[in-house]
Amino acid sequence: MATTKKASASTADRNGSNGAGAGHGKAGPGVSKLAASVGLTDADLLGMYRTILLARQVDERMWVLNRAGRIPFVISGQGHEGAQVAIAWALQKGKDWIAPFYRSVGTLLTFGMGARDLMTAQFAKSVDISSGGRQMPGHYGSQPMHLVSLSSPVATQMLHAVGIALAAKIRKTGEVAMSSMGEGSANQGDVHEGLNFAGIHKLPFILVVENNGYAISVPVSKQLPIENVADRAAGYGMPGFVVDGADVLECYRVAKEAVDRARRGDGSTFIEAKVIRLTAHSSDDQQTKYRTAEELADIANKDPLPRFRKELQDAGVLTAELEARIAAEVKADVEDATTYAEEAPEPDPATAMRWVFAEEWPGETPPPWGFTLRGTGGH
Amino acid sequence: MAIKTYIEAIRETLAEEMRRDGSVIVLGEDVGKKGGVFLATDGLWAEFGDDRVIDTPLTESMIVGASIGAAINGLRPVAEIQFADFIAPAFNQLVNEAARMRYRSNNGFGVPMTVRAPYGGGVHGALYHSQSVEAFFAHVPGLKVVIPSTPHDAKGLLRTAIRDDDPVLFFEHKKMYRSVRGEVPDTDYTIPLGSAAITRPGSQITVIGYGLMAHYALEAAELVADEGIDVEVVDVRSLRPLDKATILTSVQKTGKAMVVYARRRSTTSTVRSPGSPARTSPGCPTTTSSRTGSWSTPRRSRTASASSRHTDRRGPRLTGGRAAEPS
Ligand SMILES: Cc1ncc(C[n+]2csc(CCOP(=O)(O)OP(=O)(O)O)c2C)c(N)n1
Ligand SMILES: [Mg+2]
Numbered sequence: 001m002a003t004t005k006k007a008s009a010s011t012a013d014r015n016g017s018n019g020a021g022a023g024h025g026k027a028g029p030g031v032s033k034l035a036a037s038v039g040l041t042d043a044d045l046l047g048m049y050r051t052i053l054l055a056r057q058v059d060e061r062m063w064v065l066n067r068a069g070r071i072p073f074v075i076s077g078q079g080h081e082g083a084q085v086a087i088a089w090a091l092q093k094g095k096d097w098i099a100p101f102y103r104s105v106g107t108l109l110t111f112g113m114g115a116r117d118l119m120t121a122q123f124a125k126s127v128d129i130s131s132g133g134r135q136m137p138g139h140y141g142s143q144p145m146h147l148v149s150l151s152s153p154v155a156t157q158m159l160h161a162v163g164i165a166l167a168a169k170i171r172k173t174g175e176v177a178m179s180s181m182g183e184g185s186a187n188q189g190d191v192h193e194g195l196n197f198a199g200i201h202k203l204p205f206i207l208v209v210e211n212n213g214y215a216i217s218v219p220v221s222k223q224l225p226i227e228n229v230a231d232r233a234a235g236y237g238m239p240g241f242v243v244d245g246a247d248v249l250e251c252y253r254v255a256k257e258a259v260d261r262a263r264r265g266d267g268s269t270f271i272e273a274k275v276i277r278l279t280a281h282s283s284d285d286q287q288t289k290y291r292t293a294e295e296l297a298d299i300a301n302k303d304p305l306p307r308f309r310k311e312l313q314d315a316g317v318l319t320a321e322l323e324a325r326i327a328a329e330v331k332a333d334v335e336d337a338t339t340y341a342e343e344a345p346e347p348d349p350a351t352a353m354r355w356v357f358a359e360e361w362p363g364e365t366p367p368p369w370g371f372t373l374r375g376t377g378g379h
Numbered sequence: 380m381a382i383k384t385y386i387e388a389i390r391e392t393l394a395e396e397m398r399r400d401g402s403v404i405v406l407g408e409d410v411g412k413k414g415g416v417f418l419a420t421d422g423l424w425a426e427f428g429d430d431r432v433i434d435t436p437l438t439e440s441m442i443v444g445a446s447i448g449a450a451i452n453g454l455r456p457v458a459e460i461q462f463a464d465f466i467a468p469a470f471n472q473l474v475n476e477a478a479r480m481r482y483r484s485n486n487g488f489g490v491p492m493t494v495r496a497p498y499g500g501g502v503h504g505a506l507y508h509s510q511s512v513e514a515f516f517a518h519v520p521g522l523k524v525v526i527p528s529t530p531h532d533a534k535g536l537l538r539t540a541i542r543d544d545d546p547v548l549f550f551e552h553k554k555m556y557r558s559v560r561g562e563v564p565d566t567d568y569t570i571p572l573g574s575a576a577i578t579r580p581g582s583q584i585t586v587i588g589y590g591l592m593a594h595y596a597l598e599a600a601e602l603v604a605d606e607g608i609d610v611e612v613v614d615v616r617s618l619r620p621l622d623k624a625t626i627l628t629s630v631q632k633t634g635k636a637m638v639v640y641a642r643r644r645s646t647t648s649t650v651r652s653p654g655s656p657a658r659t660s661p662g663c664p665t666t667t668s669s670r671t672g673s674w675s676t677p678r679r680s681r682t683a684s685a686s687s688r689h690t691d692r693r694g695p696r697l698t699g700g701r702a703a704e705p706s
Binding site: 031097099130131132134135139141142143148149151152153156158159160161162163164165166167168170171173175177189190193194196200216354355356357358 | 404417430431435436438440441443444445446447448449450451452453454456468471472475476478479480481483484485487489520523543544545617659
């Protein structure tokens with residue numbers, strides 16, 4: 001995985017202590033009152049800020065590339081990043097598991113992906129760690145990072161996270177599995193089936209619904225008869241929390257509680273973060289057809305990024321000097337990822353038939369004519 | 380070598396694989412204390428306990444979806460769908476998730492999962508306890524589809540399926556569970572997926588079938604032997620991967636092919652493929668092929684298909700060109 005070298009290095013230093021915070025700490029050197037209030041350090045807070053900023057700016061770059069005709073499709077995390085980064089921060093990178101969805105840019109960056117990993121997926125290049133350029137943009141995944149490869153049918157991934165949590169419980173690994181999705185997707189039958197099972201077995205599982213008020217064009221009033229999706233948690237015998245997705249540290253606090261509960265063996269949690277969708281559904285959507293200008297102006301006030309920046313400035317954690325340095329680093333990261341992805345080689349068409357199946361069959365005697373190694377063995 | 384029923388072979392294999400490999404778990408509806416509605420998992424719960432033999436709620440999509448997740452995180456789940464007729468709610472998880480996981484992640488993730496399901500008619504099951512659903516899945520790159528017809532093959536193929544690193548659908552004809560017996564060696568033998576068996580050598584026509592139809596094909600071959608027709612029978616055993624070599628070699632020899640399945644003739648395009656390549660296969664320009672299946676109605680004939688006792692002229696018959704639709 002030489003592809004992520006630079007990006008991964010910067011990921012490591014910005015959230016090395018990710019997942020380490022435990023309960024409320026004491027303020028002191030490197031631990032402001034604000035950080036202590038959620039059991040983190042100032043380095044954590046700055047790491048979160050940097051990751052949110054990177055998520056935003058990589059995403060913005062994707063739109064520029066799309067409009068310039070360089071990449072075919074964008075589906076955006078803009079407006080969701082505060083909740084995404086804060087919640088993933090509560091999980092232990094490299095140990096716990098996440099089955100994310102197409103908007104999870106902030107989640108992925110927190111859990112080990114770098115800007116290069118996101119960008120090479122946009123360009124479908126051979127070095128794309130998610131799929132080697134096989135999938136549409138936005139379909140991420142990485143086995144070593146415990147980020148489950150995602151498909152297009154919504155909500156299916158949550159059952160994979162439930163199964164991962166089941167295996168964690170049976171194997172006694174202490175791992176926690178989280179899955180995220182939109183509120184529209186939360187109406188899928190898989191969500192009901194999965195939460196029911198997670199509730200019965202008290203699995204170390206967390207469902208995060210990022211409620212941005214729309215499923216493409218359909219407003220929440222036509223998706224849900226109730227105000228909060230998380231109110232359904234009671235029906236699955238687990239606690240449900242509704243949290244303001246623009247309040248980064250509150251998202252972290254709630255997620256940390258959920259992770260601790262799962263780790264203790266006390267079962268699953270349903271978290272609903274009320275977020276905003278700052279962009280159209282995707283680069284192929286024209287949202288002014290169904291959202292008014294007033295609404296679009298209003299949601300800009302609920303953007304998690306400026307709010308978190310101000311919170312850190314007010315707490316004295318984000319000095320002008322640090323802010324400038326982080327901004328420069330993030331800008332460089334985005335430039336690097338764009339150039340790297342644009343220059344990376346295309347996938348070799350000769351590999352297109354590989355990995356329909358595993359290409360070795362340990363313990364099996366091959367039939368006289370051998371196994372069909374390429375393709376589907378008969379098509 | 381002991382004589383065992385088909386279901387005994389399945390049950391023993393599950394227990395042996397669970398003993399051999401601690402990562403093998405069984406999950407499904409009623410698979411625990413009750414041992415499954417057909418008793419295929421009888422005794423497993425008593426031996427392996429709650430953690431490894433899991434009675435699930437009635438949620439087929441979850442059974443398969445969570446098995447995918449468990450497979451990703453180090454287990455080898457063997458999921459039971461109580462009747463193949465009820466696999467539809469899990470179609471999305473099988474076709475869009477399990478089948479594509481390895482390909483879409485460029486070999487990052489694999490799904491070593493087996494999904495067992497009793498299928499087939501002839502047991503008074505009418506519309507919803509009789510279906511043969513294998514063709515839906517045999518179309519899907521990334522899925523393996525296995526249908527053994529004997530206790531010996533059931534054991535060897537189930538072992539291979541469980542040890543396989545990719546998702547395998549394992550269909551068991553429920554009429555065979557207790558009616559089919561056979562010798563089962565005590566050894567830890569396996570049968571590779573994608574190897575058909577010639578179960579009766581013959582020279583004039585190749586009859587190709589699997590599952591219960593592999594037995595009917597043998598019975599029919601005996602019946603027409605008196606009329607001087609020398610039938611070779613191929614038991615396909617695994618639809619994906621498909622052992623084209625054995626099938627084509629046989630058809631090249633006999634020059635005629637007939638495919639017999641319990642599915643409907645009108646909806647069996649995948650399963651047609653065993654016969655159809657023969658028509659274009661070099662070296663057998665005179666080959667003719669036909670297919671015999673059941674009627675194109677939601678309710679299959681009580682005797683499934685290929686019953687030589689069936690007298691309705693529109694109905695499926697193994698012999699006689701009338702119902703056997705030329706393809
Ligand atoms: C099963 C399925 N149906 C429809 C779609 C098409 N689709 C993709 S995203 C989407 C809306 C999802 O809305 P929501 O879950 O609220 O997530 P958001 O995009 O708002 O974050 C739809 C209808 C799909 N991908 N999968
Ligand atoms: Mg939404």
